Amino acid sequence: MTEKNDNYSRNFSQGPTTVTAAHQAQGLWAFDNCVVFPLPRRRLLLKSKRTDNRVVVSVEVFQILQLCRQFRTLEDHIAQIKKMNPALAERQSEISQVFNKFIEQHFMISAKDLVANLQYKGRVSHQTPLFGILVRTCDRPKQLARLVKSFAESESHHGRHYRYLVMDDSRSPENRAKNQIVVGEISKNHHLDIHYYGREEQQKRITTLISAFPEHQETIQWLLGGHEEDTRFSGGRLWNYMLLLTAGKRFLTIDDDMICQTRLAPHHQNRLEISQRQREVQFFLDRADLLARTTVSNIDPIEQSSEVLGCSIDKAIHHFSAVKLQEQAFKDLGSDQIETLHADSKILLTQCGVFGDPGTVSTSWIYELEGSARSQLVENLEAYEILRASRHLWLGSSSFHFLPTTSLLSTLTGFDNQEMLPCTSPYFRNEDHLFGTLVKALYPSSVALEFPWGLLHLPEPERTWNQESLDKPENVGVLGFLADVANNSMGNCYANDSFQRLTFLAETYLGLADANEDVLTAGIEENLIHARVGKVNHLQTQLDTYQNQPPYWASDVKRLLLAGSNALVHREEQLIPEVAAGSERAVQVALVRTMLRQFASALKIWPLLWNFCKENS
Missing domain, CATH: 3.90.930 (Outer Surface Protein A; domain 3)
Known part of the structure; x- marks a missing residue:
């Protein structure tokens, strides 16, 4: 010293x-x-x-x-x-x-x-074969058919063959039957190695786990079980099933409304970058405009997604040997983010960008754009009226972008599950955000990698953003609250072992669940206020910094700012959006308390389930 x-x-x-x-x-x-x-x-x-x-x-x-x-x-x-x-x-x-x-x-x-x-040290590392590409589908047989046909076209074009597993979360028996037909026909007609994993196959794994751990039956059912009468969004249920199916392996996932056709990022660059900067954005007037003004690439998205998945960052940089790591790669990276950045930091997640619908619920983030994206948005009133409501854009990175943390997009995503990745909540939206937060909580030195290309995300029917959202304040949601608790608490966890870190987080959730009504209510409310204060401050900075922007842009920013400011000075009854409007605070707090307990119980038994599945795969 x-x-x-x-x-x-x-x-x-x-x-x-x-x-x-x-x-x-x-x-x-x-x-x-x-x-x-x-x-x-x-x-x-x-x-x-x-x-x-x-x-x-x-x-x-x-x-x-x-x-x-x-x-x-x-x-x-x-x-x-x-x-x-x-x-x-x-x-x-x-x-x-x-x-x-x-x-x-x-x-x-x-x-x-x-x-x-971060220069390559020549370390020898074992890379397991790719388990396969897991497709998440839910009541969209036509879009599933479009996706798997694009797999067949991609394989024919690139001359490579992979294994695909269609993980069906459809609630409708009719749609489940259609999905099975789609898989069977594509397998037969295009010689695709594709398999259907529906409710029956999923239930077999649940039954096996309950037989092995009968004392944890209730938690296993909560994590993995499908309930026809439950109308809550359940995207995380299938997520957890996939993580157990692939225990000890590397795999890719993709949603059913994607198309497996690679397009280069606008302003694509063969360079490396290590930063926390925002994703880049380019707007298009409509779907035809997007398809006409973007470049189809010869990159095999599955091959490139899996090549460095699970590698150390120095090996990945060495892999892209045609692209030299330079000082500029670190521009705008925060000094607090290099504490856990090492040559042997593992790439646990890979991601590509999105062409089309970005998948976000709100439009408010477009008012925080910088540079060319902002200029394009506000160029003239006619285009602005279209672009602010449009869901036809590019969202991603123009370079090979390593991130200390990442917010996942609903696109082609790689998972290195050779060491235990965490589960997520089976219910409510933001399951991907919670999962990404927990990955960093368990593995602080891990990184994610985004590629300078993307796939088409074209939901049917096409969606538009509701401009009434400009009059609504920032919301966090129950899974956002769980993610914020993890972010705030893990700084006090000094354990290196991922299992110990998972246990620490589970105990943190249980401790919060056992708080009295006033303490838990205050915690939820203060977390929401913190998020809204951050948004208000950022919007005000935007107005102060960009005073030369057109009045129609400023008017929308002021609407958002007013909604956020009003929510700060008036006590709201609605603390989380997952309950019906008008529900009493006690009902909302009870939901959060229940989620804290259920998820904590799931985290505690997750290593048991994961190791069992790894040993019995």
Whole structure:
């Protein structure tokens, strides 16, 4: 451990001083992630989480450094500081000297060092064969037929053959029968290795698990059982079934309303990127416009999705040897996100982009777009009226994009289930968001990889966004609440073992479920307020930053802002959207409490079920 005695207590709020021009270090830099301890006289002790170095600084210097937590050039950092604090515009040389001092003392992290740390070390790793492509389908036989035909066309084009399993969650017996016919005809007519897994096959696995663990029958039924009379969305039920079916293996999933035809991302680039930036967006006027203005690719989506799934990040970077890892790959990555980024960080999830319907419930996120996407959206009123209600767009990455965390899209997704992936809630929407959160909770050093291409997502009938959503505040939902609890609590879990981390989270959920009515109600409400405050602040920043945007764009942002602001100052009875409007708070809190208990019980037995399925596959 090295302790630095330098005292960077310069007060930048004072008037200008004469300072010799400082040499400006090149490359991308980010201020280190530090633990902060307050000291007398507005001073702070900073302790680097990365190097354990220590330094004492003034509050003013620390406030400046907090603006420099993302990897950017020092010139960009200085420009950001000037923007946030115009009074420092005349003090560039002084700020540069502080930067150089912190670089010397290793409190500024160089992206160049990250490039060196992620170079391939030539480690030998075992890669299991791909189990197959699992298709989630639910009461959409026509769209299922369209998808599996596109599999046959893709195999014919690429000359490769894979195994497909149609996992049927249809509630209608008629649709289940149609799905079986679709699978049988495609298998026969196109020689596709495709199999149907319906309620009967699923029930056999449930029966086997209950026989092995009769004491956990109720939880197993909750996780995996289908109930005809239950009208709740149950996308996670099939998700859990697939994770047990593939225990110890790698697999891909795809939804039935996709088409297996690869198209290159707009502005496609053969470059690597490691960041948390937003997905890129390009709008199209309609489906015909999208198909005409995008480029069909010769990439085999299944092959490329599975090639590096489960590999370490250094091996994956080496695999894309034609694309060199450079400093720019880390632009805008936060310094707090590199603590768990190592050469041996595993790629547990892969994802491609979406052409067509993005699958999101709300349209509010389009008002937070930047760059060319924003320009396209607001270019003229006629186009704006179409685009803001349209669900024809590109959503994804233009580069090979490694992410420390990811929000999953309903597209072709790869899962490395060689080590135990977590279950998700069988009921309610946002099951994919909860799952992604739990993957990171169990495996903090894992990463996801998005490819610079996408598949068509064309639901039938076509959907449109309801503009009335502009008058509704941000909502979290019961599974969003569970995900937020995981995010907030796992910082206090220091275990390395994934099973221990899963147990820690289960106990956290159980502890919250046992809270009294007032405490749990306050927790749900404060979590919702936190989400709404974040949205309100971001929308206000958008209005303040982009004052030159057209009034029709600003008017919609103000509608969202008003809805969010009103929800903050008026006590609402509706805490979660999964219950009928007008339901008493007690009913809503009871639902959350029940979900906390049921999901915690599921997490506790999940390793038993997963290992049993792995050993008996």
